[in-house]
Amino acid sequence: MSKTNELEEIQQTLQQIFLNNLNFLKQNNKNLYERLVAFEKLNIENYSIEFIDNRFELIDIKNKTSFYNKDPFIDAKNRVNNFEFSNAFSLIKLEPYEKRNHYENEINAYLYINDFINNFANTSTEINKFVFIGTLLGVHINDFHNSINSKSYLIIESNIEIFRLSMFMTDYTTLAKSSKLFFAIAEDEFNFQKIVNDFLEYKEEFNNLIHYELGDESNRAIIDRLSLQFTQSSQMRYPFSEYLISLKRGFKYFLESKNKIINLSKNYDFLEKKKVLFLGAGVSLARNIEWLYTNQNKFVIVASSAVLKHLQILDIVPDIIILIDGQKDCMLDQFNIKKSMYENSTILCSIKIDEDLYEIIKDSNVFFMQNSLELFRDFGFLSGVTVGDIGTDILLRLGAKELYLLGVDASLDSKTGKTHIGTHRSSRKINLNNNSNSINFQNNIIYVKGNLQKTVPTFMEYTEMIEHLSHKLQFLDKSYNIYNLSDGAYFRNTTPLEIKNLPLENSADIDKIMLKDFLLSSLKQINKQQLNALDIKEIQKERKILKKLSSFNKIEDFLKNFKNLEKTISYSIVINILDNYFKLILPYYTFLKNKPDANEILNAQLNKILNDFNSIYDKISNKI
Structure with missing residues (x-):
């Protein structure tokens, strides 16, 4: 050729x-x-x-x-x-x-x-x-x-x-x-x-x-x-066990607490005509604590629980406290403060808060919010990365249209490398010159667009929070005014504003007693007080699913039938949590699959999880 x-x-x-x-x-x-x-x-x-x-x-x-x-x-x-x-x-x-x-x-x-x-x-x-x-x-x-x-x-x-x-x-x-x-x-x-x-x-x-x-x-x-x-x-x-905690504690608090769970599936107007100041645990709060003390009556003060110790320094009592984390030691430390710092505040907390903490605050004005999963369908639930973006989302749902952010830095201090205010349990100093070739989500430093500076250092972990919050804010219409007072990261659709340029001379003081009564009255209007017929039907459905899943002894049969149930049932808490379990565990199981221990381990874990589910729903059924 x-x-x-x-x-x-x-x-x-x-x-x-x-x-x-x-x-x-x-x-x-x-x-x-x-x-x-x-x-x-x-x-x-x-x-x-x-x-x-x-x-x-x-x-x-x-x-x-x-x-x-x-x-x-x-x-x-x-x-x-x-x-x-x-x-x-x-x-x-x-x-x-x-x-x-x-x-x-x-x-x-x-x-x-x-x-x-x-x-x-x-x-x-x-x-x-x-x-x-x-x-x-x-x-x-x-x-x-x-x-x-x-x-x-x-x-x-x-x-x-x-x-x-x-x-x-x-x-x-x-x-x-x-x-x-x-x-x-x-x-x-x-x-x-x-x-x-x-x-x-x-x-x-x-x-x-x-x-x-x-x-x-x-x-x-x-x-x-x-x-x-x-x-x-x-x-x-956010592993499957966190959802189990939300399920178990959520129903416990719903059945025991006086104020139950608020509906966050809709937007309200409770805070529409008020100046709302949301406080995060960034270094910007520490730098402006005296300004906050002087002007606290000009705003509805909303504090993440992580800043309570810092506010206690000048006896600044927040009107609303947002409490998200479920970790015991961390949260008990945040409430290791004078009772006067929270007993008259409205407390909005996740359904997964620690049980010991619940005992401390249960006699206060506590309202629960569904966290990560819906115990009650069409009642809304919290999703986000940190209390900064979650808290902002809550306030927007409650009608805040003139919202100021302070200490929601989502960054490190560009001069000192500090991560949080000094009273925060996780506060530390980071060497800003420490560059690593490996990816570490919680420690690698990158630079992002700053709010009051051109760029600011932050962790990769915070970039997701920045994107999450920016995504929530970018679709707001022009009736919303979100002012970022923090010397931290920039968030889309917010207005950067230095505190010294914030005019408050003509702003009237807020009557905090009237505000408290108004908040309590408003939240009680959107509060679920008891189980209805649909809730009971959903609980019965979950128990039937558990009974069916418990009937399969072989792993292969369990997985096959679980997939079939997942396709045919439109919504199930049990199936959603088990799905998260499988997403986490099956990669380990398949990695070990050729060893006889793999099936034994998976079977033992599934039995424990199913027993946990049954225990939760038995307790609920006994109180209906």
Whole structure:
């Protein structure tokens, strides 16, 4: 065969591979298909495939540089042969958690995970999820698939033209015959995160070790993006055991307390014509505490419970206290103050507050709010990252239209590195020059847009709170005025305002006694006082679900029937909590699946959880 005929045959083969891929995308990924067709019409050519010295090469036309400098097929074999199993994102812990008994005598997610980790020795590793970071011509993608045959692949390429060229040399249809494919091609941040989440949600039981291959050094930054997103999606950030606590304590407080649970599914106008000042535990509060003392009667003072000790320094008694955290030691420490600091305040607290703390405040003006799950449907529940964004959301629902934020910093102090006001239990100083190459959600420092400064240092953990709050605020109409007085992070749709420029000379003092009576009267109007027929029906439904699930002795039968129930039942607290349990635990279970201990551990844990559920609903039924 002549050289010319050989090249023509190669071209025909490449063209056929491309058309097969294009047709596959047309049928299975219409959005990507349409973007590829639109790109082709632009007649842009920054890269090309060239046949040089009897091998293919990917060429950067503008810079006249090549990506491979060797035969791509040899490169692919080298990649597979030299692949390091350490090239993986670990979505599970491989070493046991230190003892963390957050709630005494309660199911503990940390200990449940340790049950599996303690049996990890000599466990063989299977690759079930794999990420290709950068495609180049994609030849190595087929070779990796032939070697590992992963159940799913996430294929990332930031340049749509390079991906299009890979479609000539990579048979993506072959991968798709036995694996699920997820393409993140030249996506913006929102769509990138959505596709990665879809990848994670597919066969979640394999979210343990996700291996990857870096196509080219120019894509290395994507590793950090993925690492951060995987960390943010971790079930341990709010594990199933937290929902169990909310369920157990929520019903206990509903049945025992005088004011019960308020309805947060609607927006009200209670605070509409009032200046509302929300206090967080950021350093900005400490710097302006004397101003607050002088002007406290100009505002409805709303304090997160974390600032009570600091307010006690100048006897500033808040009108409303927001109490979210359920941790015992932390919360008892926050209320280790004079009773006068809270006994006449309106206390809005999560249904998961510690039982010892409840005993301290139960005779005060306490109203509960559903936290993370709905005990009562269509009654609203709190969701968020910190008391800063959750508290702001609560105040907006109660009608605050002139809202001032102070101490809701979501940042470190840019001069001292302090994290919180000095009286806060978690207050510490951070070395702002300490840069780390590894991703640590709670300790890595990054810089974000500042409220009163150009940029401010913060933790990655806080960036999610910033986004969460900004998202809530960006859809408010022009009738809302949110003023950020803090020298911290900027939030969208807020007005940065230095305290010295806040005019209060003509603002009348608020009659705090009348305010207290008004708040109590208003909240009682939206307060659920007793179980109705629908509530009782829902409780009976949950008990039937528990009875059905308890009838399955084999793990395989339990999981199969659980999935069927999940599909057929529109809403169930039991199923939702168990779903969170499985999302957390099954990656550990599948990692250990080839060992006989795996089924035994899973079975024992499920029995304990079902017993806990039955105990909760038995107590409720006995009081109906």
